[in-house]
Amino acid sequence: MALYMTSPNLFSFAFGIGTQNNQGEWLEVYYPVPVFQPSAADTQKLSDVLGHAEGNKEYALSNDLLDQLADVLTDSRQIEILGMLKDSVKPCVACLLASDSPITSTPEAYLKLHLLSHRHILPNQIDLTDIFAQLPTVAWTNEGAIDIDELTDAQIRVRAGGGILEVSSVDKFPKMTNYVVPEGVRIAHTARVRLGAYLGEGTTVMHEGFVNFNAGAIGPNMIEGRLSQGVVMQAGSDLGGSASTMGTLSGGGSIVLTIGKDCLLGANAGTGIPLGDRCTIEAGLYITAGTAVLLLDENKAPVKVVKARELAGQNDMLFIRNSQTGVVECRTNQNAIKLNAALHANN
Ligand SMILES: CC(C)(COP(=O)(O)OP(=O)(O)OC[C@H]1O[C@@H](n2cnc3c(N)ncnc32)[C@H](O)[C@@H]1OP(=O)(O)O)[C@@H](O)C(=O)NCCC(=O)NCCS
Incomplete structure (x- = not known):
């Protein structure tokens, strides 16, 4: 599923420091500044020092290797990091990914999660196959x-x-902020955002909000509900208190959702269908793919009943459950929301 071409260069590399159990198996790795699609020159020097020929591999970093790498690399921040890792009491590692392919080790899994949270790559655009097998369940x-x-x-x-x-x-997943704090975000309750979440500039996650790994908000966004694995929300949208985006990891759902620009999922609302731009779902209303929806025209006259999945991805929809008839209705959304600019410009 790799959307990024494998170049003769590396897909990514990073120097990290982590934790191993008593058997010497990795539990987690922190990569301060992962490098995405490095230059051919740095790739060559790195590979020469570490003896890296091909594939995705990790290398234990001794003090001697840290010195050798600092001598040949050109990126001053990476050289600083190598210096700070010297004499570490915890194990240090270099992780080199030649290509974006299924995950084969814990350090590799952590590097990919870092790439997402550092905004190097968008959710669903990196191969996370086998991530559950490669991430040990850990007591944090x-x-x-x-x-x-x-x-x-x-x-x-x-x-x-x-x-x-x-x-x-x-x-299996630690909280993101112990590894990555992206610029321009506020996170009221840090345990609610897992490493591998993508939070764009200007995004606020309130206490009730939750963002899974490989899910994200392009920013600016207000998140007071749950962004499930795989869900991407475009700029200007608001996920109201305890609102839900239907996930695909368990429970049978298979459609990976997207939420367009300037959408509002009201408090306790939810969606199981992708939404285009400027859509609103009334507070408390959960739209599933099979929900029968009565379409109304501009004069609020009934047109026909469709399954919600037929409306997937369309723009300018307003969904309500008519409180007198109980019928779920959809009409053209005349009043798409605007985020509170002051709230999001000052993260
Ligand atoms: C769906 C929603 C956006 C509609 O809001 P709105 O566009 O301001 O609409 P109004 O409440 O002004 O209602 C417009 C008309 O529709 C009627 N109406 C609204 N909801 C209705 C419903 N569920 N059933 C029947 N009629 C309804 C109103 O009574 C009103 O009728 P009127 O024109 O005869 O006076 C709003 O009810 C909502 O759910 N907002 C979510 C807010 C939220 O949860 N934010 C996140 C906070 S964490």
Whole structure:
């Protein structure tokens, strides 16, 4: 599904620092500044030092390799990072992706999630095949990532020292902000945005909002509801309090949703069909693909009943459930929303 061409250069590379379990298996990797589609010159120098011939691979970085890489690379920020990784008590790694292909390791999975959250690539435009197999389920604690099988020992150790180990989640995906904080965003509750989310400039995620990996808001956007995996929302749209975009990971849905520009999903509303630009769904109304919808003309006269899936992706739709008849109606949206400019210009 790779939409980006594999060039003779690398698809991406990054230097990272991470956590391994007692067996030396990776639990997570932090890449401060991943490089997307690096220059041929840097690719060559990097490959020479690491002995990289082909494929997607990771290399343990000793102090000696960190020095050698700093000597040959030209990017001053990468050279700084290499210097800061020296003498690290945690394992350091270089991850090189020759192509955008199915994921074969934990460091590779983390690099791809970083590329999304750093806005190098849009959701659904990078191959995440096998990501669940390559991401271990980890206990995310105030001491960092801990292997589930090693958690009890860690808890005993911390308690014996008079402390308490805070386990904030047990999950494959960490929260994004411990890895990437994109410019110009506000996130009221950081645990609600997973690494691999794409948050564009000017986006606000309120406490009730949630953004999954490989989901995103192009920005500026207001997110007070849930953006499911794969869903992309275009500029100017507002996902109201607890509104829902139907996902495809479980529950049988198969349509990957997009929400166009200047749409409003009212509080507790939801959609299982893609929406074009300037669409509004009334608060509390959930449109599924099979919902029977009565189309109204400009004079609000009934035209015909269609399944909502037939309206997928169309612009300027206003959906309400008529409170007197219970019928779901769709008419031309005359009053598309505008985001509060002051709110989003000052992130
Ligand atoms: C669907 C919605 C956008 C319509 O709002 P609106 O365009 O301002 O429409 P109004 O409330 O002015 O209603 C227009 C007319 O339709 C009628 N109407 C509105 N909703 C109706 C319904 N569900 N059933 C029957 N009639 C309805 C109104 O009574 C009014 O009738 P009138 O012209 O005879 O006075 C609005 O009800 C809504 O759900 N907004 C979402 C807000 C939100 O949740 N934001 C996120 C916050 S977190």
